[in-house]
Amino acid sequence: MKAFSLCLGGLLAAMFAASGALAQQAVKLGLILPYSGQFADTATQMDNAIKLYVKQHGDSAGGRKIEIIRKDSGGIAPDVAKRLAQELVVRDRVDVLTGLILTPNALAVGDVSAEAKKFTVIMNAATSIITTKSPYMARTSVTTPMLNESLGMWAAKTGVKRVFTMVSDFGPAHDAEEGFIRAFKEAGGQVVGSVRFPVANPDFAAFVQRAKDSNPDGIYAWVPGGVQPAAIGKALSERGIDTKKFRVMGQGELTSDEALQSLGENALGIITVFHYDHNLGNKLNRAFVQAYNADYKRNPDLFSIGGWDGMHLIYEVLKKTGGKTDGEAMIGAAKGMKWESPRGPMMIDPQTRDVVQDVYIRRVERVGGKLVNVDFDKVRNVKDPVKARMK
Amino acid sequence: MAAVLPPQAAPHEFLRARTRWHPLEIVFWLSTLLPFVVVPEYLQLASQIAIAALFAISLDLILGYAGIVSIGHAAYFGLGAYTAGILSKHGIGEPVVLLVLGAIVAGVVGYASSFIIARFRHLALIMITLGICLMFYEAANLAGWLTGGADGLQGIKIGPLAGTFKFDLYGKTAYSYSLIVLFLCFLLARRLTHSPFGLSLRGIRENAVRMPAIGAPSDAHIRKVYTIAAAIAGIAGAVLAQTTSTVSLEVLGFQRSADVLVMLIMGGAGKLYGGILGSIVYMVARDQFSGINPQYWYFWIGLMMVLVVMYLPNGLLGGLEKLTARWRRSPT
Known part of the structure; x- marks a missing residue:
């Protein structure tokens, strides 16, 4: 040796x-x-x-x-x-x-x-x-907390008091949910209910109904891409939740370009947080x-x-x-x-x-006939909150 | 490689002839030391090949010998890996102890599930083995507090081997360790398959209903070999966890079960060396193809698989045997 x-x-x-x-x-x-x-x-x-x-x-x-x-x-x-x-x-x-x-x-x-x-x-x-x-x-x-804690804080500051969270039951979604809830509560918000559904869930009607029954003024949702954003959009509109008037929030993937195509009209008004979009001006x-x-x-x-x-x-x-x-x-x-x-x-x-950057709050709007994520607010110089707490 | 004896020879004579070491076998095992000298910068790959070979041997025991089709064999591999990983997190750092514990856990679970396995054959087994593997995958995914869930297990601390040899960046220790474990398990598997027990397993493969009629209890034999195979798969998993210090859900994944099946079939099932040869060819090909073309290399792997199955129905080893037989015959 x-x-x-x-x-x-x-x-x-x-x-x-x-x-x-x-x-x-x-x-x-x-x-x-x-x-x-x-x-x-x-x-x-x-x-x-x-x-x-x-x-x-x-x-x-x-x-x-x-x-x-x-x-x-x-x-x-x-x-x-x-x-x-x-x-x-x-x-x-x-x-x-x-x-x-x-x-x-x-x-x-x-x-x-x-x-x-x-x-x-x-x-x-x-x-x-x-x-x-x-x-x-x-x-x-x-980092996932960077996005979701920013969104949680922002939601509480802009008038959302009672939130219902619904996320897929797997690691990244748990992290996102945890980040959102922590920051939202810290900023004075109240979580009126939470559900986790199986990752490959085809129908969200029951979960959306449960959300509606607990009478929140905002819904936080996290689902993986693919067919799920469209399914959740459909469930929301069927249960009479108008995303243009009611605050539905999530992480950028919820309204990615592919998701927007399948969501169609149901996407209008959904608010998401992300660090980049090709529409940034x-x-x-x-x-x-x-x-x-x-x-x-x-x-x-x-x-x-x-x-x-x-x-x-x-x-x-x-x-x-x-x-x-x-x-x-x-x-x-x-x-x-x-x-x-x-x-x-x-x-x-x-x-x-780790990276320090601005994260954007965007809303889905129709611009020139196309659905796009329009950024209308941002949180500046966000550091990873988890490592900030470690010290 | 088997010497064919006239049928009148006594059965123990037949078995003894089979257990004799063929010179080619000795040459093969000596050549496994070559990577240390010839390609010292590939030792990490060599180590993972040895682990894959061990896993393939374990599958060969049930698939190649007893005819139990399994496309969920990763369940036991994963159990061994998670056992070694989780226990190392809680202070048991000695590799050999972890290895034994990994084998025990996988073996116990293998024994429990063997009661179901022994009741079915063929297509039903495909569903059952896959189902068992998926159940463990989801359980590990759900038990995030224990397994780290989708992020993989964190905080694995593996002590130096025999208290001296640290697992180094070059993979010297990793390969030595994997190779020794592979060889010891191979000896066990070899002894097993060349025993009367091994012969009755082959009988079960050919006709499971007839075996009890000649006094060999099929179910008990299947349970026994399935338990042993599960324990060996657990050892392979534990070695992977130790030599890489990583365990993630993928150790229980379908891909791993499928890969090992491909390696075994490509090399030649029912011959022990088939699994080893298959894993060498498959892993080296994968490494080389993906190095040349990281995006579309699966095309070449696919082509290779189709060609092997088309032209060498008994795998690479079967092809080699045919070739040597022909070569031997031609001078006369």
Whole structure:
């Protein structure tokens, strides 16, 4: 064992010497995404944005060329993601680990990031605790509590007193519900009832009726995408709940573009909270959406913006370190970094290495014949509330 | 690989001939040490191949030998993984102890469900095994306080192996450990399948109704082998949990059950080495194809599966055996 670690030490020393001598060697990014399986489309959207960023900003930063090595984690598979990360480190000798759409995979890669001291950028996975797994991790997406606690607070402040919550019975929905209720209560609101329904629930009529019976002045709903937003919209309208007059609230996915198509008229007036939408009116975003559409014939979404800002962070960090790629230098440069993104002002929190950003409150309206999420209010500079409470 | 003896030889003579080690087997096991020297940067993959091979052997015992079709074998793999993961969180860090506990839990559950398994054959078994696996998946999903739910189990703390060898980034310890466990379990499975018990399992596969008529109780044998297979699957799961320090719902997922079935059928069911060969080919192919084309590599896997089933109905190992038989015959 001793001989082995000596060898390893020698090897590492040789590596460092080599990296000094070959300053022009490429910086390698290990990109771990679920390219195959049921989450493949999320990977496509993120990869598109990454390609677009490289196309617009060139393939070098901080005086060094950037090389991306893509690996497929194939859905939720932390053991595979972890092995890929280990192989990227020991075989491909990457300098940065990134991508990471799914929480279990991101958590598993956290161990590798910490042990190998590799700068790691989470471009999507939204569970709060991920960034605590490694001191070399930063995140450019969002956290679930960030969105839902903002919404809870905002709801209570804008006149909702009694809320009924209805969410799917699985992890991400529980986190969202918990965040919303906590902030809503803290701001003086009252939760008059809560239900959790099975994840693959086709009919919401009974649950909506229960909500109605408890006489709330707002409903908070969280369902996964697919056919469910339409089903819940149908149940609401059948039970005579007019979303234009009555406050129905949720997280952005409830009224995503696909959901809006299936929801139709029933979507009008639904209020959601999100950190990005391709309809945001600022100049940077308009240019981003236009370029994205030109190359990929579709609109960017939350995965795209996470990938875009993740690449931006990596490029800016390399510029700041002058091409140095050791974990300490890179995370040091990332801490406190600020930039203007298509989604608005962004910052990496120097304490938690998590993202700090504005979150938008949007309402579904008909604009030019199409249903869109129109942002009409925002909560500024939101930090991840869970980690803020940890201290 | 089996030596064919004239039928008049005494049965114990026949069995003894089968248990003899073929030189090729020795060469094979020695060559499993090659990755340490030849591809030291692939040890992590080698370790996961060894785990997959162990899992395939466990499925082979029930599917290949006893003819029990299962597409829910991940239930026991997952139980072993969760047992090892959860107990390590609560202070039991010694890998070997965790391994034994994982095997016991999976074995006990396997024994309990074997009473149902022994009553059915064929298509009904597909539904039952899948159903059992789905039940465990949902239970683990619901028991978020225990299993971490959809986020996966957090806080797994695995101690160093034998108090000395830490599970390192290169996978040196991981592969050594997985390989030793694989070999020991293989010895057990080999002994089992070459015993009279193993022979009666094959009898059950061919005709389950007839076996009791010649004095071999089918149900009791099925319960026994199912319990053993479940325990081995639990060991495979525990090793995965330990070598990767991760456990998530996916260890109980349908994909895992399906993958192991594919590996076994591709390698050749009912031959022990078939499962091992299948997992090597499948996992290496997956790694290489997905490295070349991360988006559409399933196409090549699919093509490979179709070709193997079309041209090698007895799996890769069956094909190899045919080839060597032909080669042996041709000079004469």
